[in-house]
Amino acid sequence: MTDEKNGTTRRGLITTGAMAAALAVTLPALAAQQTSASTTAAAGGKSDGNASGSGMFTVKDGTQIFYKDWGSGQPIVFHHGWPLSSDDWDAQMLFFLSKGFRVIAHDRRGHGRSSQTAVGNEMDTYAADVAELMAHLNIRNAVHIGHSTGGGEVARYVARHGRGRVAKAVLIGAVPPIMLRTAKNPGGIPMDVFDGLRKAVAENRTQFYREFPSGPFYGFNRPGAKVSEAIIDNWWRQGMNGGIKAQYDCIKAFSETDFTDDLKNIEVPTLVLHGEDDQIVPIADSAQLSIKLLRHGTLKTYPGQPHGMCTTHGDVINADLLAFIKA
Structure with missing residues (x-):
């Protein structure tokens, strides 16, 4: 009517x-x-159990790192993929905040609202930046969750800096052990694919940042896929908010870094989640190899799901994350 x-x-x-x-x-x-959280902070409470919202933190080389820090309870720290920002975790941040957790996410150097750095755009520095931020916020007993490039960041941080601060780790559609095809990794992706990414970013970043999420990232190129222009626009927005130099450099960081030793040295329980139709980080040369290297790893795969499944299938991923964290 x-x-x-x-x-x-x-x-x-x-x-x-x-x-x-x-x-x-x-x-x-x-x-x-x-x-x-705000009341406790205003009363002089330390930032180890009560968060104040968001802010900028300056690491030792002068780079400013933007971060969000909401709620109280056990901390969950989210690490985003390339070339995005902490905003890519919106669905997870709200979900876990509502479940009583403290949720933290940062924009990697050169990405999002952090400094548009010309140097330090490689995995050792990414992990060191996280270590400085975690020390600043006095974060312990945390669950670190990383997607794609962020999964590599989690592996390196937990292995090299996380002792005594990390309770569990999660790698989602993550780049470890190594993406690039080498003599030791014959199933990897050829260098010319990554050279093509660099060329696309350098020549017309704004166009490429429309095409990438419109196609393989979310599986929108698959027959019958339900395409969301809003999701594509949000991906483009996040990408264009970062610095081109850092994003260009990061392609080498996520494709050529070898995380084999990092995975072997992670001592905490680690959940590996991967979409079986991931066209960006193929499962056979990532999750299925990583699980063999982890001491305390659990692998869960999702038939038909894409690289960006935290967005397209957030309800499913959130439920599985919650079950792992509470176990």
């Missing part, structure tokens, strides 16, 4: 009412957590 005067439908009003009711329950709960 249509109300001609107001141009609305009864169904629309019912839907709007239902949304309002849901928000009325959810938003106050989230706000209460934030208020509690």
